[in-house]
Amino acid sequence: MNNIWTIAKREYDNYFNSPLAYVVMLAILLPLGIYFTLILLFSSQNAYFGGGAAPDTLQINWLFVFLMVFLAPAITMRLISDEARIGTLELMLTAPVKDFEFVAGKWLGALMFVLSTAVVTLIFPIVLNNFVSPGLDWMKVLSSYIGLILVSSAMLALGVGISAIFNNQFAAFFVTLGLFFFLWFFVNMPVNLLPTGGEILNYLSLSYHFSQNINQGNMTLAGIVYYLSLTALGLFIGTTAIEIRRWR
């Protein structure tokens, strides 16, 4: 377990050595900031005219997670593929580190980076809390953030897993992006087409559990299990890919 932490720490520090981290942070925080400002503007207008519900920040977290569909592949693409390309993977695989620890360390480092970005967004509910009466429903906010962490965890694990398959980070990027598109937009499309029984496809959707339940303050077991399963699947793919590399 020590090794996971050692690898995660290095990976986390390493993010801030490259411009990618700042680009990703900007790509998340700038749209979120603009969105928050718009929410404040429209809500205050509504309030002036005496209508509309009190605003909350759940939409902002939804946008965060939606942006992750595009940005998580960028965060994870080079994690293992680049080590394979420059050869440092050989160093890691001859160090007394289990394959799983290596993969999990990479994933944890990426998750820590995303969490650092998420911490910055706490400013939105804190500011908004001063403008609404009787204040925000903090349980809902908590549920939303737990959801955000769960979805990010699943996405990053899948991204790391795919990165372990390729030696080229752009190949890893596009395959990961394709997978997220499928899981976010397409997997539950037939729900509206099928006469009955299509609802089960909702359970496979990356967005469904978060958007419909967890982000609304409804911590469903199905949602938690789904995201944790995807995380485990991603780490499993990564570990297996490393093992296959050894045998090749």
Added chain:
Amino acid sequence: MIKVSGLTKDYGARRAIHNLNFDAQQGEIVGFLGPNGAGKTTTMRILTGYMPPSDGEAIVAGYDVVEDSLEVRKRVGYLPETVPLYTDMVVFDYLKYMGELRQIPNVEDRVDEVLDMVGLSDRAQGYIGNLSKGMRQRVGLAQALLHRPEVLILDEPTIGLDPNQVVEVRELIREIGKEKTVLLSTHLLHEAQNLCDRVLIINKGKIVAEDTTENLQARLLGAERVIVKVRGDGDGLAETIKEVKGVRKIETLEDGVVEFEFASGKDLRPEVAKQVIKSGYDLLELRPLGMSLEEIFIELTSGDSKKK
């Protein structure tokens, strides 16, 4: 310390190494020689636990490389041929990171110690990406030495170093080789000759020779060659030497210099010396001519040529 038996590795249909058998003891430096693609790196990668063999067994530091891969990896220091490094890291941080992965106590002190050993203390705070090839090589070596490994596996350890650094690194390896087991691969035959206690010559995935460099020479040659040099133009010198029983293959190289050969086992040099002096020549030199490792190497690895 290293014991390899029947080691075989296939990459798809291509057989990279075939039924390798060898061992290396503690306090021994073993050289691994062979042309490109002979299977040196593959063998080293198996010994370091990087990949499993297709068949056969390798025991390193008392542990099986497949069954107890982690235990092997704890006890082996490895310098891969390409010296992969995180170029965006500072030298000190990189070594500290590798040390933490190996759970070395007081890792920072140890990093300072190792940096001193490889002569990089003044570059500890520099980025690896800004270092020269030779310095990177030394960072790689420092990484391999960090955890005081019982077995050191070095793939081309002196490649890319300048002559002074080569001497330093060889000195370092020789020092380490007194207590630990060192297996190193090299293209430089004279390096193997002056560094290694024993040499394994590998070609097309098979070991074609294994011995000390001296024994290899003797074995391949089956005969010993000697050069005789006398003052003056040495007229009739060849004929004089020929009179000694057992001498064969006499050749006059230049005025006053003659090369001859005799079968290994019975040293004819005293007899030849007496004969030359008795015949009135001023003997200047009587020098045995060893077969260089280069010649042995070419002999063993080129085409179908068989041992003489």
